[in-house]
Amino acid sequence: MNLDVLFYPKSIAIIGASSREKTVGNDVVKNLVQQGYQGKIYPVNPKIDQLYGLKVYRDVDDIEGTVELTVFAIPAKFVAQEVKKVAKKGAQAAIVISAGFKETGNVELEEELAATCNKLGIILVGPNCLGSINAEYHMNASFAAIMPPVGDVAFLSQSGALCTAVLDYAKDLGVGFSKFLSIGNKAALNELDLIKYLHADPKTRVICLYTESLNNAPKLIATLKELNRGAGATPKPVIILKSGRTAAGAGAIASHTGSLSSGDSAYQALFAQAGIIRANSVSELFDLAQVFSMNQMQKVETVTIITNAGGPGVLTTDAVIESGLQMAELAPETVTKLRSFLPASASTHNPVDVLGDAVGEVYEQTINAVAQDPNTDAIIVLLTPQSMTEPAKTASAVVKMRRVSKKPIMVSLMGKALVAAGVKILEKNQVAVSAFPEPTAQALAKFAQFSNWSREKNEAFLSYQDVDKVKVAQIFAKAKSQGQTSFPEAEAMEIMKAYNFPLLKSAIAKSPQEALAIMQKFNCQAAMKIVSPDILHKSDVGGVSLDVNTKNVINEYEAMMTRVAQNKPEAKLKGVLLMEMAPKGVELILGINKNTLGTMLMFGLGGIYVEVFKDVNFAFAPLTRTDALRLINSLRSSKLLEGVRGEAAVNKENIIEAIGRLSQLVTDFPEIVELDINPLLATASGAKVLDARIVIE
Amino acid sequence: MNLDVLFYPKSIAIIGASSREKTVGNDVVKNLVQQGYQGKIYPVNPKIDQLYGLKVYRDVDDIEGTVELTVFAIPAKFVAQEVKKVAKKGAQAAIVISAGFKETGNVELEEELAATCNKLGIILVGPNCLGSINAEYHMNASFAAIMPPVGDVAFLSQSGALCTAVLDYAKDLGVGFSKFLSIGNKAALNELDLIKYLHADPKTRVICLYTESLNNAPKLIATLKELNRGAGATPKPVIILKSGRTAAGAGAIASHTGSLSSGDSAYQALFAQAGIIRANSVSELFDLAQVFSMNQMQKVETVTIITNAGGPGVLTTDAVIESGLQMAELAPETVTKLRSFLPASASTHNPVDVLGDAVGEVYEQTINAVAQDPNTDAIIVLLTPQSMTEPAKTASAVVKMRRVSKKPIMVSLMGKALVAAGVKILEKNQVAVSAFPEPTAQALAKFAQFSNWSREKNEAFLSYQDVDKVKVAQIFAKAKSQGQTSFPEAEAMEIMKAYNFPLLKSAIAKSPQEALAIMQKFNCQAAMKIVSPDILHKSDVGGVSLDVNTKNVINEYEAMMTRVAQNKPEAKLKGVLLMEMAPKGVELILGINKNTLGTMLMFGLGGIYVEVFKDVNFAFAPLTRTDALRLINSLRSSKLLEGVRGEAAVNKENIIEAIGRLSQLVTDFPEIVELDINPLLATASGAKVLDARIVIE
Helix, strand or coil: CCCHHHHCCCEEEEECCCCCCCCHHHHHHHHHHHCCCCCEEEEECCCCCEECCEECECCHHHCCCCCCEEEECCCHHHHHHHHHHHHHCCCCEEEECCCCCHHHCCHHHHHHHHHHHHHHCCEEECCCCCEEEEHHHCEEEECCCCCCCEEEEEEEECCHHHHHHHHHHHHHHCCCEEEEEECCCCCCCCHHHHHHHHHHCCCCCEEEEEECCCCCHHHHHHHHHHHHHCCCCCCCCEEEEECCCCHHHHHHHHHHHCCCCCCHHHHHHHHHHHCCEEECCHHHHHHHHHHHHHCCCCCCCEEEEEECCHHHHHHHHHHHHHCCCEECCCCHHHHHHHHHHCCCCCECCCCEECCCCCCHHHHHHHHHHHHCCCCCCEEEEEECCCCCCCHHHHHHHHHHHHHHCCCCEEEEECCCHHHHHHHHHHHHCCCEEECCHHHHHHHHHHHHHHHHHHCCCCCCECCCCCCCHHHHHHHHHHHHHCCCCEECHHHHHHHHHHCCCCECCEEEECCHHHHHHHHHHHCCCEEEEEECCCCCCHHHHCCEEEEECCCCHHHHHHHHHHHHHHHCCCCCCCEEEEEECCCCCEEEEEEEEEECCEEEEEEEECCHHHHCCCCEEEEECCCEHHHHHHHHHCCCCHHHHHCCCCCCCCCHHHHHHHHHHHHHHHHHCCCEEEEEEEEEEECCCCEEECCEEEEEC | CCCHHHHCCCEEEEECCCCCCCCHHHHHHHHHHHCCCCCEEEEECCCCCEECCEECECCHHHCCCCCCEEEECCCHHHHHHHHHHHHHCCCCEEEECCCCCHHHCCHHHHHHHHHHHHHHCCEEECCCCCEEEEHHHCEEEECCCCCCCEEEEEEEECCHHHHHHHHHHHHHHCCCEEEEEECCCCCCCCHHHHHHHHHHCCCCCEEEEEECCCCCHHHHHHHHHHHHHCCCCCCCCEEEEECCCCHHHHHHHHHHHCCCCCCHHHHHHHHHHHCCEEECCHHHHHHHHHHHHHCCCCCCCEEEEEECCHHHHHHHHHHHHHCCCEECCCCHHHHHHHHHHCCCCCECCCCEECCCCCCHHHHHHHHHHHHCCCCCCEEEEEECCCCCCCHHHHHHHHHHHHHHCCCCEEEEECCCHHHHHHHHHHHHCCCEEECCCHHHHHHHHHHHHHHHHHHCCCCCECCCCCCCHHHHHHHHHHHHHCCCCEECHHHHHHHHHHCCCCECCEEEECCHHHHHHHHHHHCCCEEEEEECCCCCCHHHHCCEEEEECCCCHHHHHHHHHHHHHHHCCCCCCCEEEEEECCCCCEEEEEEEEEECCEEEEEEEECCHHHHCCCCEEEEECCCEHHHHHHHHHCCCCHHHHHCCCCCCCCCHHHHHHHHHHHHHHHHHCCCEEEEEEEEEEECCCCEEECCEEEEEC
16 A cells, blocks of 8 residues: 555546535645646536636546546535446545534444555545645645645644644744545544654654544554664654543543544553553644754753843743753863853853853853753753844854754744744754743753654563463353353452462362461462362351461361251361461552553552552553553652552562563463453562453453 | 832932942932932932032031931941931932941941831931832832833842842843832841832832742731722732752852741741742743733633644643643634634644644734634633744734633744744733743743632631630740740640640549449540559550440449559549540641741651651741642642541541641640640541640840
């Protein structure tokens, strides 16, 4: 599937071209003609002859020669039949602008269209979309009036209406686009296909998208890991504005697109694992597009702020810290250098305050000194317009510095008219610039996050050789044959055992001597429970003893047999189950959550931590060691695992192992739809599964 | 003190007027002359004769007649002596632009200046400030070049440099100012004086300020409560951009102003109690200024979004919910009305989607229908520029609606050039408009918060008659006379008892019969402890018994006496202390934190909730019932007080009482500098102080 046809077609047919202005079928033809498309244009409409100087075809069949790309602006119910016609003309792709499919409840019509395209080998974009724009190729095959500036940002949007606003903002904010595509209902072509295409596109450096729902998280994670940090990869950030973070938002999506979205925690997990950068607002999407488009990938942990105003310096310091970056501590030689030319009352510590009367040259010297500072990874330059301030010269100083330094640099020229000359210079020279200082720090922090993520090596998924996959397959096969889907404690524990989860020791003894031998092997306190097919409530008949050890086990065995025999004479007694007593430890919960994106593992502390604080984390299976560590370490209550109030820290390696084995189990058996390990008991010496519950499809 | 002189002076002298361009002494004179100030201007400089067509005076003494306002732009060390001269000319105020005072370490120079002004009855603004601007009065007595548009927003700033940027932004963002003052180091005149003045100023509707540190929280709280919700009050919001939220930010403040600020939790408490609206960024300050300036105070809980684009509707729904507002559920009659004119595929539920081809008239009908909806408190109108869209007509529809409805309305016209005509109409007609949708919802949420806060009645502070203030005064007086400042458990509990905090029952018995009588009165389990001046470690000698009750008390008493006498024959035994056994309950901590703003109460759950989650809340003393409830209910762990896992809810009234008594105690005795009640044990039947510790100055 070569998606070039969506952006570089040699010919385009518009099915449903219209002579009525301000209609979709008119706008697309007008935009193609008036905005400089150089290929062949074939408007199709049975009722008109001419449109914007072009011949209009009565029918697709009348078109001479081949048509590469087709755009549909006719009622939904006619699209599929016209697709069949364009296929005969050699069409490789159909952009279906027409609405009236799934989003209005016509699910079957949409499925029929997708099936038709699939059968004919035609790439389907939409339906219910805005079209495609390639500014570099002078092609505006959409009904949005604006041809955006050429740049290196690709933009994909599930919302067509948002596209028109984005195009209008972009012109003002100095963001240019490499490719621009509205993907509508995504009946066939989806984000994953396009991300792969755009990642390989030499004209694209940054991939931005607005989406309301995604699918197949594991595939997206694997693809982006491979593309962005595989061997020889050139990292290209994927920035996503995902709406429906709240239940009300998700409800609004369902009502306007007819599609159900998973909860936001699933998206958070996906983004963390795939190295996707999340924009939380439309304006942040632009801030992020700028910083990624205009800076080179570097490891960034520390930032130095250069300012001519104390207050904004403090505000930006707050934003830097709150975004998770660190303020650089300037090296002594840098401080000495700054001292040599800055006035005595200037601050030569970070934030570096060059004072209100600093002219362009002072900024230039300061920027150069900080660019060479070994402790500074990135720079934020702030400027407020005062009498002596030279915004244009200061902007030029930044541009000069960029020719010799790879350090990411962002500028906030605070104000509007007074700093306009500086903004112009920076935009022209591809330096990220904003009017307000705080978003600068926030965007830089996300830049650092992705940049650092992309420098990490891809790891293997957690995997263990000592698991008995065959046995679990047999258990499930047998259950399925009997219509059983639910596996309560005992049966679930058998599955846990097959995957070698750490369990409490347990064994059945049929005589006092056997019981003693078992207890000697256990070497710990145990609980003793009567084994009998005839006894349901063991403790009611005296069939449970606690604190059994090597010394009292023989007596306890004999006493229990006598006691139970007295209490329930008719019961057949088969011996006792000896089970290691659970040690004191931290109760964890580990389970799965299956949703439209895939199967997530859920991990957290049990009891009130889940109930009151809802302190749980998620990650899609299969997991790497890093994923498992994130599950553990990013809990708000993670400090409890380190040992508080004199308690020992729990053994995290064992927790990671339990997470890893669960990841492997649910990956091996996709039929598992529910699974809870509760509790997973963590102590300094290990983590044990005390109880589990499994449901399969 | 009449601050009118800062904004409406009939005459202004500039001490340190300069002929050198781009200097402060030149800029101030130029701005006064060229921007239309109509009063008398007296530039003073011994070396020049003329400046911008004005006579320059060699010396202040040479000025004929009186001078109301004086502006100083001379080296710091000369300011105080010149102030003495202007006092003789009748000066009422001195705006000291000159730097080189406290911010560069010259604390004494600043104190001397403040003392001089105070003695002479001269209002001192600054030092180290930018000046004063009153656009309505055509007076720019500052060195900032821009005269802002006239409006109803007052702006005060501790940072002069930020002012120049704010003036430049304002022109672009359509925000106009009633008064604009840079207050610099605040050696004398501070925010409190100015807030009172501006609140009374008929030209001001909104008070905005940038600050790095405030002081006297109780005064500020009391003032703003009185001004904004006292009898017959006209609420005027105070919006504060406070920097130094992080430790690094606070450090940057200390280094550039020389002043120490309290931690951010203190500011959060102050803002909550005073009904101050916090802006978290410079751009949010403008968003908030707009929404407050352009809407009338109304109770707002629910919002309806009207949009021509699904995606932005969802994004804004997320922002509405995340900001703490609710999405309105439209009344059936509103839905019916909308159905009557909107196309079938439009969404008539909130967010109301009028569809991409909606023209101005459709928006108008929709806005009118929603404005009349009984379930909608406020409206957000979103618009993306599509072919059929009419931004100007849509804007006019909003303007029309505002003439008949008091419901707050905010508009986001998404885009730039394509929506410019609409923006212009809205700005001209004082409707809050923004390019991006999400900040609209966030600003509206803060508008609602203040609006609702200002509609609440002021309450009395928590206060109890049954406290023995005299006794505590005696204890402290005695301690002070002996150089004692620290009060460990027993002594602290005596103070707690004097203020009638709920304590565990306890009494001393000197015979078995007395012990029995006490236990009969207690009617609960008790601990028994030997009373002897000669025994330090009671449990070592068998001097502690638990679970004492009416049945075993006589035996326990006798056994303890015998046992202790055997173990420590030389000890003089005076009887036993019987103390109610602490019930099972939730351990709370209640204490104080004294900082530069005042004395705060700290409240939270004890143990890991403090250690691991740092889940504590703060409020300045004295507290109202609402303050106490906020301390309790806004804990993240507050659900634990409602009773989880089958436990009963604790008695909140008793917790409120403990908080109230502590508020009263620390207000009555400002010498208390440290105080911890740990734990305060809460159960379904009450809350008891189990242990306390007090330190006085």
